Amino acid sequence: MELELRHLRVLCAIADAGSVGRAASELGYSQPAMSTQLRRIERYFGESLFDRGTTGVSLTPYGIEVVTQARDVLARAAAIGYRPAAEAARSRRTLRLAATNSPVLSGMVSRMRARLPDVSLSVSSVYASSRIVELLEEGTVDAAVAADYPGMELRHSDAVAHRGIVTEPTFVALPSRHRLGHRTQVPLADLAEDAWFLTPDDGAGWPGVFYTACEAAGFSPVAVHEFLGDQAQLQRMIADGLGVSVVQPTLRPIPDVVIRPLIGTPLWCRYVLAWRRDTVAAEVVETLFHCAAAAYRQLVGQSPHLRKWAAGTWSGAGA
Helix, strand or coil: CCCCHHHHHHHHHHHHHCCHHHHHHHHCCCHHHHHHHHHHHHHHHCCCCEEEECCEEEECHHHHHHHHHHHHHHHHHHCCCCCHHHHHHHCCCEEEEEECCCCCHHHHHHHHHHHCCCCEEEEEECCCHHHHHHHHHHCCCCEEEEEEECCECCCCCCCEEEEEEEEEECEEEEECCCCCCCCCCECHHHHCCCEEEECCCCCCCCCHHHHHHHHHCCCCCCEEEECCCCHHHHHHHHHCCCCEEEECCCCCCCCCEEEECECCCCCEEEEEEEEECCCCCHHHHHHHHHHHHHHHHHHHHCCHHHHHHHHHHHHHHHC
């Protein structure tokens, strides 16, 4: 077989979705057809690109290299023939971007400004992913960073498209003096008696997925404080021993707070790039996606606890 752009899109879709089935659905394939295509691609490269598990697939170290290069090739292909100056001369407008509580936003926007200097960005903070979908459907915004959860993918009409940026594990933030603070990983069940800080309903599955994970671990939280605000303030309350919280794994802890993975990784969150098909050009979508992915890679590089977890998880999966 000759390697084609469509094969690279298949690899990237599977990597983004973390599941062959979800990727097949997003690309309009049947799952058997997608699985067959993946086997052919892996035969072409001569080794496995994904580790298969009961909950989905994850990239092997070699797969990470291949998919990183594939994304670069796809971005370059999408930019062929694109002339920003000529495009700006025809129509200069503002790209209206909404974003949920995602750490990629800052790095994504700064990269966008550097790569598309002729596009003016207008950024709105919108917590609920369900509201983000409504804004896209109404045409109030052009593109967005939203969140969803495995098995609860973002739902919208055909006027909107979406693409996974990253699926990440959910970690827990504890006071450093917490009884489990010395552990490298924490069982969710052992936090049954702790008070929790939780962000409110996002219309996409949270906090339902949290309560489902707690139920599976054999408990119901004894106390829950709803909190949506400054992360530094949240961490100060955790440091003071007022509770614990599930957090994004790229969060940088302040003194007296530790960030730990949950044993078995019972909670995952996917960040999604969504856009209106009729207002955002393909090359702009590619740029948005690659800026978001690059911003996330930078965050991972600054998160030793996430890198340590990933190294142990991937090496264990490949053993």
